[in-house]
Amino acid sequence: MLTLKKLDEIREQTLAAANLENERKGTRIVVGMATCGLAAGAKPVYDLFQEEIIKRGLARVTLAQTGCIGTCRLEPIVEVYQPGQEKVTYVKVTPEKAKRIIASHLGNDEVIQEYTAALDFEAQERIALRNCGIINPELLDEYIAMDGYKALAKALLQMSPKQVIDEIKKSGLRGRGGGGFPTGLKWEFASKSEGEKYVCCNADEGDPGAFMDRSVLEGDPHAVIEAMAIAGYAIGSNMGYIYIRAEYPVAVKRLEIAINQARQAGVLGKDIFGTGFDFDLELRLGAGAFVCGEETALMISIEGKRGEPRPRPPFPAVKGLWGKPTILNNVETYANIPRIILLGADWFAGMGTNRSKGTKVFALGGKINNTGLIEIPMGTPLKDVIYKLGGGIPKGKKFKAAQTGGPSGGCIPAKHIETPIEYDTLIELGSMMGSGGLIVMDEDTCMVDVARFFLEFTVEESCGKCPPCRIGTKRMLDILERICNNQGREDDIEMLEKLAKTIKAASLCGLGQTAPNPVLSTLRYFRDEYDAHIIDHRCPAGVCTAFLQYVIDEAKCRKCGLCARSCPARAIIGRPKQTHRIDTELCVKCGLCMTKCPAKAIEKKQNQ
Amino acid sequence: MDGNTCTCQSEKFKQLEKIIETHKNRPGALIPVMHEAQDLFGHLPFHVQAAIAEGLNVPLADVYGVATFYSKFTLQAKGTYQINVCLGTACYVKGAQAVLDKIADTLHIKVGETTSDGVFSLDATRCIGACGLAPVMTINDKVFGELDADKVEKILHEYLELVWGDDKNADTEEA
Incomplete structure (x- = not known):
């Protein structure tokens, strides 16, 4: 059985053996091998390093695969940590480059400067992504070396379930998956329900353009497992389910490995840390239905049925999976939990703004130079995200808008670029945080076409249970298609607004209630583009x-x-x-x- | 169907029985079983759905309902090479539609169809989370990033050569 003492021992040993410590004695080489790295060709690079290290008989060198380092555009990335030196980051590495790096850097201690890039993480604050790109996600010991499972031990051995919930409540953590509901409050509701309960994790990251959950699962799967066990202890549940998209094969594989390791080590299973607390986890694969990101639909899908949402109340905290009280949080929310327990609510609440605490991971995509993942304190102005962290717009084009919240969200136009990013300001602007996809659009993007694109998505993904969403979104799409096809009518906009109002008010679940947002938001800020299509018969961006x-x-x-x-x-x-x-x-x-x-x-x- | 296919099919049905057996007593077993069945058969034709319904003791209508609800499940056989073009927002903004059109044009099929020789299937897919490399497509498990119409044509030709190369080998073997 794992004990606190044993955890410390593993930590000390692994830090030294894997050359993870600050005062390292050997060399640590990490290759970014999340989906983006693998797609860019990281596997042959890793194999070559492995081969060469054996061939050259290099001692005291640890080669590790890691998750996403966050700068997707520069993959494959290889980082070399040597004793007493700054880490060196090689980017866009190919097997040929890798050969030269080994010969020059490891052989002669000469860094090949032309292959390197200085990655600036200064403006970032990494909590959810703390281990991504650093540890090997397939080794439990490396997670433990970074204080892994220490928070679970602290919760089980030193805190009562109520204390755990109070700590989360005090931290101000809000759900990172979309709505931003206070996590501690959700846990408290469920803890008050009686009988058998379940802990669920929403890893059905469906928003197009968001991939932070994938990154956490591929880079640090144990963080989610540890957090779910803590949640189980807090609300009094012994069983958890992770509902993950089948589109993420690498994440599924790493989670499976991690769950098995956790069971073997005794941090999942019976009598965890000798406290008598039992908790186990199961993986459930989604099958490609966006609506299953909605909480009731997700639970119905775990039950093995068509993932159609049901009306609330009763809320899942009262009646969820198999009719039992259930809590559901998303991956990024869970990834914050161990840190909050370990370092305290005050530490976490010290970051961010008044109403939005901590940090948020954003996936930058679209027309921006530095595509990839960033984790920043809540309240960072959009301008800093686009120009400082994002490196601005390619080819010197003009920034037009940033889209957040995926198909449920809206856009923030250039005139609001100073806006601090937090839950409430985004809602005031007619958008929402969503899961953190941030797609940048430049002057070449047609906003009517963007609205049409999102509606096409919702029409396709509407489950069909309630008519406002099933029929209403289709009618809206018809109108948008007409406008994009130079067949717009003068009363189209009025009709769009009317439909939007009805769909928002009458739909059963979040999918329908938010489906008109992309249209309403583009109408609010880019009405002139709609008019140009309908009245002047031209597409200002030259897209349609x-x-x-x-x-x-x-x-x-x-x-x-x-x-x-x-x-x-x-x-x-x-x-x-x-x-x-x-x-x-x-x-x-x-x-x-x-x-x-x-x-x-x-x-x-x-x-x- | 010739005799060979039959034996291999009955072999697969035996494996399906095993799959059903391992999941049978877990709650919510239907979707996990269907995932594994699809991996095994490549798609979920009627007789496979019927076997699952019987094995798990659920109505066939439920199995069919689930199979048609989720986009990952398919009732039609797919090609040897499954091409999925990502139409997530990041990819779309960067020109994924042109990439998709180019493939459809080159292979003379529409989205959702399979070439008549059963080699390629083309689908548009939801965000696969490789937005940093947009626009992206996958062919089976391989990911191709930063695509444009020219690049995609080259990739398709590489695969076509692979297929034709196989045909040639097969011819010489027969000879």
Whole structure:
């Protein structure tokens, strides 16, 4: 059985053996091997390091795979920690580069500067991501070395369930999955219910553009397991379920490994830390239904049925999984729990703003230079996120809006760029925190098209149980498609607003209630773009193809005929050595000619 | 169907029985069993659903209901190479639609269809969480990032060569 003393022993030993300590004696090399790293080709790089280390007989070198370091655009990333030196970060590593790195850096102590990049984590505050990119997620000992399972031991041995709940309440932690409900309050409700109870984890990260939960699970799975055991102790439950998307195979594999390790070590199972407290976990795979991120639908899906939500009340804290009291928190929320228990509520509440405590992980994506994950204190202004942490907009384009909250959220336009990011300010602006996807849009993005894109998503994902969501969203999409197709009518906007109001008021669950948000929010800030589509018959951003014409600039045309040969619609008129012209009647606006033209003589132009 | 397929099918049904046996007594066993059954058969045709319904003692209508509710489950056979183009927000903003159109064009199939030779299936998928590499697609378990129309054409040709190469090998073996 694991005891507190044993935990400390493992910690001391592992810190030294894995070269994790600050005063390390050997070299530690980590390769970022989360989904993004693997996709960029981290596996062959890792294999090469392994091979070379054995071949060269390098002693005192630890090679470890880690989760996401957070800077996806620079993957595969390899970090080298050597005794008494600053860590060196190599980016976009290939097997060839890896060979040179080993020869030069490990062989001759010479850093290859041209392969490195200085990653600035200064503006970040990493709590949920504390171990991501540092420890090997497939080794329990390395988690323990970073104070892992110490919080569980503290809770079980030194605190009463009520004290645990009070601590979480005092910390001000709010749900990181969307709504921002106070976590401690949720736990307290469930703790007051009688009988068998369940602890659930929502790892069905469905918001397009958000991947922080995947990162935590791939980089630090034990943090979630530890937190769920703490939650079980707090509310009086012995069984937990992690509901995870099947789209995340790497995360599923690492969780399975971690759960088995935790069972073997005795931090899951019977009589944990000799306190008589039993807790076990099971994984349940989602099957690709966005609505299962809604709490009642998620529990019904765990039960093995069609994941259709049911009306609340009764709330899950009273009647949840299999009709028993259940708490559900998302991955990032859980990842904060061990730190709060270990370092105290005051420490956590010291970060963030008045109404939003702690930090939040954001997934930066879209038209921004530094795509990837960042964890920042609540209340950081959007401007800092975009320009300081995000590195600004590529190609010097102009920032137009940031979309948060996925298909349930809205956009924050450039005029509100100074806004501090926290739950309540985002809601005031007509958006919401959501799970933390932050998609940046520049002047080339058409906001009507974005609204159409999100509605298409909701129409597809609406479960069909309640008519306002099933039929209403479809009608809204019809109108948006018409507008994007240059067939908008003057009364369309009024109709959109009317539908939005009804859908929000009458839908059964959060999916429907928030589905109109992307439309309402773009209407609020970008009404002029809708008007341009409907009244002026043009798409200001040049995205909606119905408003475009492809034109050949005769002065630039080299008369080579490549465009005419590539055109699938045979819409380009002109023989070789003659100037070419596009027949707009035949043109299907695929843009192929534009990519083929060596002289860049073909342009997209707005309808005249 | 020839005799060979039959034996391999009955072999698979024996494995399915084992899967059902291991999950049978757990609450909420249906979806885990269907996941494993789909891994085994590649899709969930009627007779597989019927076997699951009988094995778990649930109405066939429930099995069919679940199979059609979740997008991960498919009733139709899929190609050897399953192409999934991510249409998450980050990918969409960076031009995933053009990538998807290019593939559909090159393979002469629509989204959701399989090529007549059963080699490629094309689907649009939800965010796979590799937004840093947008636009992204996967072919079976392999992820391809930072795509554009040209890049995707090259990748498809590599796979086509792989398929044709196999055909050639098969021909010589027969000869």
